[in-house]
Amino acid sequence: MxxxxxxxxxxxxxxxxxxxxxxxxxxxxxxxxxxxxxxxxxxxxxxxxxxxxxxxxxxxxxxxxxxxxxxxxxxxxxRRISQAAVMDARFVREAIEADIVKLLARKPDPGLITELRMQLDEQFEAARIDASRFIKLDELFHKTLADAAGKGRAWALIEDLKLQMDRVRYLSLLRFPMIKLTAQHEAIVDAIAAGDQQTAEQAARGHLREILSDLPAIFEEKPEFFETP
Ligand SMILES: [Zn+2]
Incomplete structure (x- = not known):
């Protein structure tokens, strides 16, 4: 139906x-x-x-x-959401995106930094009022990084995997720590702008780990959405 x-x-x-x-x-x-x-x-x-x-x-x-x-x-x-697929998607994203931000920090592009800072403003605004919009802006942010590093195709490769992750994100709209996630985005942008590869990588890894920190709580709350492992 x-x-x-x-x-x-x-x-x-x-x-x-x-x-x-x-x-x-x-x-x-x-x-x-x-x-x-x-x-x-x-x-x-x-x-x-x-x-x-x-x-x-x-x-x-x-x-x-x-x-x-x-x-x-x-x-x-x-279909129910596969927790294993969600965790795999997160794992692959962390690996790919850590390298993406390292590439970007190696040679910071002022035009890109300006664009990313504009996106951050929009994210902070959406974080206060509109979770659904925040998720779209988050998507745009990560895709912008991938495209800027010339890794748009690597990004497209993980889109299928990401679908499972996105289902969880929409399921947990209300618990989403949006302000915190945006601050993490800002730390990534700051490190890229400073040309600090190591900090950029750490910030990206930390962010990608945080993204599913609420998974156990969501699973407890809505077990009917998940495959039994
Ligand atoms: Zn993000």
Missing amino acids: LPETLEATIQPDAPVGAQLHAILRDLVLHNRMSPGTRLSESEIAARFSVSRQPVREAFIKLSEEGLLEIRPQRGTFV
Whole structure:
């Protein structure tokens, strides 16, 4: 079942399959459909006035991404979050991003620093009022670092893994220590600006470790969202 209120619509001038995939992925990511929710091909096709084929394709892609589970003869269901996948994503991110900030600190780019400081201002503002916006800005911050280091492709490689991590983040919106995370971002930017590779690396590693410090608490609170290990 899709949520009752769903603002998304399909644009006629763009590929239907990709749009359906994005809509359904966001619904799962933002936890608007709980794990175990059954998705009906015909319901979704009817809801968006499309044929069943692109719905099926979107299901397959989402199951490859670990968000849906296709059980033959039984149906398609929203998958629970794998704690192991979440921890793996965090681990890989820490390794990649530590090297990214080291690269950036080796040769600080004033234009990049200006851009990052502008983003920090927006983050501090969002941290006070809008958790959902904060997550988007956080995403932008990390992607900006990767792109600036010429590692956009390395970043894209971990996007699938990151999906599992993002589900947890949306689940824990209210506990999110946003001001603290933004201060950590600021420490990363300061170290890059100062050309201090070691401090930049430490700051990035510390930040990526902090990002899931609330995982045990979320698991206690909402065990129904997680796979049993
Ligand atoms: Zn961050």
